[in-house]
Amino acid sequence: MPVLSSLSVLSPLSVLSVCVVCALRGPGAIEAPPPLAVLPLTVAVARVDGAPVVDRVWIDDRVEQANAILAPTGVQVALAEVRAMPEGPAALEDRKDRDALGAHLRPRRVNIFVVASLRDVDEPERLRQGVHWRPRRARQRHLVIVAAYSGRDTLAHELGHFLGNPRHSHTPGNLMSYGRGPGLPTLDAAQVRTIRATARRMLRSRELVVAPPVSP
Numbered sequence: 001m002p003v004l005s006s007l008s009v010l011s012p013l014s015v016l017s018v019c020v021v022c023a024l025r026g027p028g029a030i031e032a033p034p035p036l037a038v039l040p041l042t043v044a045v046a047r048v049d050g051a052p053v054v055d056r057v058w059i060d061d062r063v064e065q066a067n068a069i070l071a072p073t074g075v076q077v078a079l080a081e082v083r084a085m086p087e088g089p090a091a092l093e094d095r096k097d098r099d100a101l102g103a104h105l106r107p108r109r110v111n112i113f114v115v116a117s118l119r120d121v122d123e124p125e126r127l128r129q130g131v132h133w134r135p136r137r138a139r140q141r142h143l144v145i146v147a148a149y150s151g152r153d154t155l156a157h158e159l160g161h162f163l164g165n166p167r168h169s170h171t172p173g174n175l176m177s178y179g180r181g182p183g184l185p186t187l188d189a190a191q192v193r194t195i196r197a198t199a200r201r202m203l204r205s206r207e208l209v210v211a212p213p214v215s216p
């Protein structure tokens with residue numbers, strides 16, 4: 001069963017394939033709505049001692065997992081670019097470190113930053129796996145930060161925030177919950193509607209554009 005191409009950009013056919021997987025997911029699965037859009041990701045990777053904190057296999061795996069989880073929404077993501085993170089710490093310690101990334105956003109793409117570590121800004125003794133962040137002096141901008149040690153579902157969870165779901169769920173196994181369940185994390189009907197509506201709004205406003213089709 002084809003899941004996702006490892007090519008940097010997905011074709012519409014790949015999206016359809018993923019939705020078929022979703023439809024077969026089993027009891028409780030939401031019937032897949034029609035494909036809506038493939039959103040372009042730009043991924044900036046921090047370096048430690050000159051070496052990127054994650055490799056391309058790691059990135060492709062997280063993108064593939066995000067697309068499998070997001071399949072019930074008809075919204076998919078595709079890598080448009082992988083680049084080295086601009087100057088700045090690889091270990092993000094505070095709000096200032098997160099805010100600084102706001103100066104390095106690519107327009108019309110979902111901006112992802114992969115860092116060596118990400119400290120909780122409210123409980124400094126804790127490290128976070130990921131965060132959806134709005135720089136304090138530019139709240140209209142937003143970005144996703146994930147740590148190199150984060151799990152397979154973290155990118156998808158943060159994309160769930162990025163795409164209009166600010167709150168966490170109390171349902172174990174839900175993508176927006178901290179409680180894990182068997183199999184792929186799920187989305188409820190309201191979350192699916194929100195993600196679709198948010199993607200539409202972001203495309204309408206040109207905050208995002210659809211990912212370009214894959215070249216033959």
Ligand SMILES: [Zn+2]
Nearest residue numbers: 157158161168
């Ligand atoms: Zn969260």
